[in-house]
Amino acid sequence: MYRKLISVIMVVLMLSVTAVQVFANDTLNEGAATAEETELTLADEIMPCDTNYAYERVSIYNSGSASNRFSFTLNSNYPYGKVWVKNTGSSSITVSFMYSSPTNTPYSTFTLAAGSQKIYWISANGQTGMHYCCLATVDGSSLQGLITIRRGTTREEMGYES
Numbered sequence: 001m002y003r004k005l006i007s008v009i010m011v012v013l014m015l016s017v018t019a020v021q022v023f024a025n026d027t028l029n030e031g032a033a034t035a036e037e038t039e040l041t042l043a044d045e046i047m048p049c050d051t052n053y054a055y056e057r058v059s060i061y062n063s064g065s066a067s068n069r070f071s072f073t074l075n076s077n078y079p080y081g082k083v084w085v086k087n088t089g090s091s092s093i094t095v096s097f098m099y100s101s102p103t104n105t106p107y108s109t110f111t112l113a114a115g116s117q118k119i120y121w122i123s124a125n126g127q128t129g130m131h132y133c134c135l136a137t138v139d140g141s142s143l144q145g146l147i148t149i150r151r152g153t154t155r156e157e158m159g160y161e162s
Contacts, residue, residue: 051158053148057147060143067137069132069133069135073131075124080122082150083119084119085120086146093137097109099129099132100130101130108120133147
């Protein structure tokens with residue numbers, strides 16, 4: 001019984017090694033697209049623009065602190081930003097955006113009620129470089145929630161509808 005089991009295991013291992021060698025040598029159906037390559041090709045054709053995430057569903061919690069900040073760069077390649085903030089705490093939070101330094105005067109501010117979420121769109125408008133998203137609870141309680149900051153070449157590629 002054990003010999004039969006060992007024989008089966010050996011056959012499976014030999015087949016696995018053979019399969020790895022075939023893919024490593026790239027001789028399997030040369031020129032045929034794989035599902036992964038097809039998906040990437042379709043995505044490139046559907047969305048030729050480029051986006052990336054500075055933060056993706058990151059906790060805004062800061063060791064029990066009432067505030068936190070997130071920095072991201074807007075430049076000529078990525079002049080637009082989409083910021084999603086979800087407040088899971090029991091207090092309203094103030095969300096402010098600053099250019100160049102987190103101590104500068106905010107170019108935009110809004111308040112987000114407890115249990116709510118909001119998408120906010122940003123355009124560099126010539127102010128390329130470091131931008132800051134600063135969050136703080138209005139009553140000093142612990143900050144709780146999530147944030148996503150996505151940058152793109154256009155707002156439309158990130159889902160913006162006018």
